[in-house]
Amino acid sequence: MAIKEVMPPKYSHMIGGPALKVDLHTGAIAEGVLTFVITFLVLFILLKGPRSEFMKTLLMAMSTVAMILAGSAYTGPSMNPIL
Numbered sequence: 267m268a269i270k271e272v273m274p275p276k277y278s279h280m281i282g283g284p285a286l287k288v289d290l291h292t293g294a295i296a297e298g299v300l301t302f303v304i305t306f307l308v309l310f311i312l313l314k315g316p317r318s319e320f321m322k323t324l325l326m327a328m329s330t331v332a333m334i335l336a337g338s339a340y341t342g343p344s345m346n347p348i349l
Contacts, residue, residue, distance in 0.1 A: 288340050296340035304333045 270281060286293040307329040315322050 286341055293341050296337055300333050300337045304330060307333075 270278060273281060288296070308326055311322055311325045311329070315325060
C-alpha cells in the first residue's frame with residue numbers, strides 16, 4: 267500500500283502481485299496440495315536423491331518450477347513463501 271501511495275499515477279498499473287483466479291476454497295486447497303508436494307519432493311531429493319550436489323540442486327529447481335507451473339492456473343505464480 268505504501269508503494270502505491272508514492273508511485274506516480276502513470277506507473278500504478280504496473281504494480282500487481284499474485285491473485286486468486288478461482289474461489290477462495292479452491293485456491294486454499296491448491297496452495298495446500300502444492301506446498302505438501304513441493305515439501306515432500308525436496309525432502310525426498312535430499313534424503314534419497316543423487317549424491318551429486320549439482321543434481322540435487324537441479325532436481326529441486328525443476329520440481330519448484332513444475333509446482334509453480336501446475337499452480338499458476340489457480341493462484342498465479344505464488345506458493346507458500348516459507349519455502
